[in-house]
Amino acid sequence: MSNQSNLNTPRTPLNRRLMLGLGGLTLAGALAACGAGGGDTAPSADVTLDPANPTVVKVGANPVPHARVLEFVDENLAEDAGIDLEIEEFDDYQLPNISLDEGSTDANYYMHEPFFNAQVKEKGYEFEHGAGVHIEPYAGFSEKHDSAESIPDGATIAITNDPGNQPRALKMLETAGLLSGIEEDSAALSLTDEQNPKGLKFEENQPEILVQIVQDPQIDLAIINGNFILQAGMSTDDAVIVESVENNPYANFLAWRAGEKTPAIEKLDELLHSPEVKDYIEETWPNGDVTPAF
Missing domain, CATH: 3.40.190.10 (Periplasmic binding protein-like II)
Known part of the structure; x- marks a missing residue:
């Protein structure tokens, strides 16, 4: 699951992204500022992915390593797969799930299973998730x-x-x-x-x-x-x-609202488990600070 809460100023580098610090913007204000409303209707499960007309997927993530991995996917793999990632960065562990639950994002990428289960139990979220992508040792x-x-x-x-x-x-x-x-x-x-x-x-x-x-x-x-x-x-x-990464149950994964695993989300989850992403993780963090889980 990123670092310090002194990053509370919105910025717009590669994609539309949202930086939220503890004492910074409120969620409502931030969403208004970036214009993210999630749309009036949920994406259709019948959508056929077309590289000539890519489907936008809004993903909430912690800045490092999650947003960096998503940026790699967006720059190198997403276009040919027919998806276009909009990455919204969050500096804490609560707002990404609030945003997903409210429909302002389509998915998020920062949780491991024990945290996911605790959030679902405590907050009543109706989420699903994919397989682990990587482990960041404590x-x-x-x-x-x-x-x-x-x-x-x-x-x-x-x-x-x-x-x-x-x-x-x-x-x-x-x-x-x-x-x-x-x-x-x-x-x-x-x-x-x-x-x-x-x-x-x-x-x-x-x-x-x-x-x-x-x-x-x-x-x-x-x-x-x-x-x-x-x-x-x-x-x-x-x-x-x-912390050892051997048999580690804390791998981070992609999560989405229950029953809303669209073809675009399914494709993103597939790309996150691609050989290209595995190589990127290993080359970017060779000391194992981020270790592939697949």
Whole structure:
């Protein structure tokens, strides 16, 4: 699933895109500014894709790596496939789903399955999704320690407040030997003494600001989502702890409204799983900060 929320000014590079920061534009204002209304009617499932008259697909995405992957598709593959991507970038994890639910976008590309399931359960969204495209490993960064072993008892860990991702962060700490017995529904603020034998203290924060918190002298370790690592210009090469991508269940995928997988969305999902996209990901992020999931 991108980085910091200081990007709150709309810009229009390759396609029509929407940059939304935490304290920036409201969704309604942003949509009015870019003119995205989703149309009066849903796209017909009977549409035949025609390269001479491409079908527009509006896709919400986090800036890095998702929007960059979509830009590659749009510049290199979409035209011959009969689709034209309009990419709207969002700097947080809530607005892309709001936009999709309201019909302002046709699909989005930024979620993994645990987060998708949490959003559907909490918000009541009626969405469907495709297979995983890529994995961005979680990582823990520290200005005070150079290994997991050097993190002391009682250390303060900055962690996401997102329930769809927090167990993922806790599992990474468990793999590093800092926690024990983490379950799918474990929460940082309610760990038992058996689960948290080192007495680690947790500070919950919105995922998009955790990069800034790494510099806080009170923080021993900040656990950051892969997309925000990339957007900040950081690398997992400098992390203290990095999540394994082997058998990783957190691959990001394309999602759309239930029952609305049009031929254009189906074609986009196919292109995202093409050899060309796999090569692009591997060549752009050779250290594995983004790893193909297919």
